[in-house]
Amino acid sequence: MSLLKNEIGKYEKKGFEVSQRRKLKYGSRAFLNKKRKGILAGSDHVYLYFAEGNCTVDSLHECFRDYVKIYEQEGFSEEDRGFFICSGTFEEKLFRRIRKLSIENENVRNSIRAISHHKSSKEKMELKPTSTKNMFIVHGKDDKSKLELARMLEKLGFNPIILSEQPDKGRTLIEKLEQETLDVGYAFVILTPDDVGMEKEAYEKIVADPRDQQSSGLCYRARQNVILELGYFVGKIGRNKVCCLHKGNVELPSDIHGVIYKKFIESVDECYKPIIDELRAAGYEIRV
Numbered sequence: 001m002s003l004l005k006n007e008i009g010k011y012e013k014k015g016f017e018v019s020q021r022r023k024l025k026y027g028s029r030a031f032l033n034k035k036r037k038g039i040l041a042g043s044d045h046v047y048l049y050f051a052e053g054n055c056t057v058d059s060l061h062e063c064f065r066d067y068v069k070i071y072e073q074e075g076f077s078e079e080d081r082g083f084f085i086c087s088g089t090f091e092e093k094l095f096r097r098i099r100k101l102s103i104e105n106e107n108v109r110n111s112i113r114a115i116s117h118h119k120s121s122k123e124k125m126e127l128k129p130t131s132t133k134n135m136f137i138v139h140g141k142d143d144k145s146k147l148e149l150a151r152m153l154e155k156l157g158f159n160p161i162i163l164s165e166q167p168d169k170g171r172t173l174i175e176k177l178e179q180e181t182l183d184v185g186y187a188f189v190i191l192t193p194d195d196v197g198m199e200k201e202a203y204e205k206i207v208a209d210p211r212d213q214q215s216s217g218l219c220y221r222a223r224q225n226v227i228l229e230l231g232y233f234v235g236k237i238g239r240n241k242v243c244c245l246h247k248g249n250v251e252l253p254s255d256i257h258g259v260i261y262k263k264f265i266e267s268v269d270e271c272y273k274p275i276i277d278e279l280r281a282a283g284y285e286i287r288v
Helices: 003-012 057-074 092-102 106-111 121-125 143-155 173-180 200-208 224-237 268-281
Strands: 017-023 027-036 042-051 081-086 112-114 134-138 159-162 186-191 195-197 219-221 242-247 260-264
Touching: 003 017, 003 027, 003 042, 027 057, 134 143, 134 224, 143 159, 143 186, 143 242, 143 268, 186 224, 186 268, 224 242, 242 268, 260 268
Parallel strands: 042 081, 081 112, 134 159, 134 186, 186 242, 242 260
Antiparallel strands: 017 027, 027 042, 195 219
């Protein structure tokens, strides 16, 4: 029985009945009402929103827009409620943050509740298998490393997603990134020595006196888009589910601590066992 069906059943036992269902882009909505008899004529209303898979920024925004529209147009009272259910991961902090930013009306904000199924302390300590098989690969110009990692993940039973291989569909690059990462459970960021950079002070010293090049400060660095997407995934899925594979003497980001770093010299295959260990630690079941 799905979570939505289960919640509907709870309200039906209280005298509610489903009078409307609607399919949303990222889930579905059920409207239930409970008619009163006699002098207290009228009805109580409940809206149940069900986000399929992991509860994301997009799925929450869509539900909020729909709920606010109904609340304002149909004149709901403060006793009316909208409940949000999710079949995948549900981050309470994310929910509260988006609710605050998305809804200006205080009465609407206060009318929304999230349904969460609390586990016992023992169950919380158990490592649950991660549901999605989608894993994103962030890369620079080193196609060899990118393809090696993709083949490795496929052999392990995962679905590697490489942004450049996905159709554009008229989307901007950032729109494409946001939409192609809606159901991603883990991200690998390949830091390869594609660019060269140095501190401004060292550069100006060389320009002022080209003969003074004994210590130029030049460093091999990953491309800027790689660093941007590294930060994107740290914020989106958490740093414990982001693994950086860095090649050779490439400079590592100075302000991202707590991210997993694995070094290789020539081939990503050198990190085969460490990658499996990290995926298992993140909750994935791997049989090799």
